[in-house]
Amino acid sequence: MPLSPGGSPGFLLWHATLRWQRDIATALAPLGLTHVQFVLLACAWWLNTQGEHPNQLALARQAGTDVKMTSQVLRTLEGKGLIEREVDPVDTRAKRLHVTEAGADLAPRAIAAVELADAQFFRPVPLNDAATMLSRLAYPET
DSSP states (O other): OOOOGGGOHHHHHHHHHHHHHHHHHHHHGGGTOOHHHHHHHHHHHHHHHTTOOOBHHHHHHHHTOOHHHHHHHHHHHHHTTSEEEEEOSSOTTSEEEEEOHHHHHHHHHHHHHHHHHHHHHTTTSOHHHHHHHHHHHHOTTO
C-alpha cells in the first residue's frame, strides 16, 4: 500500500527543498545574486583564496553544476564585474577564473547571508544531525 504524500520521505524532501530554496533566494535578493550565481561566485572565491584559479570545468565540478550552465552563469557574473575569465597560458582553449575585487567583497557577505538563512531554516533540527543526514544522502559512496 502506497504511503500518503505526507509520509513519503521523497515528497517531504521535495517540499523542504522548495522552502529552503525560497529562503535562500530571499536572502540573496538584496545582494543582486541568484542562488546559482551565489554558489559559483562563492566556490570561485574560496578556490581563489586557496591559491587556485580554476577553469570552468573545475569550478563546475566543485559546485556540482552542469558545465554549460556554469559557463552561462559565469558570463552573467562577468557582466556584473564579479568574475574575470582569462585565457589559460598552458591551455589557450581554457579560461582561468579570478574573482574581482567587487566579487571578493560580495562573496563573504553573500556567504554570511546564506549561513544565516541556513541557521534559521535548520533551527528545528540539530545542525550536526541535519548535516550528517544530508551528507549521507548527497555522497552515499563515502
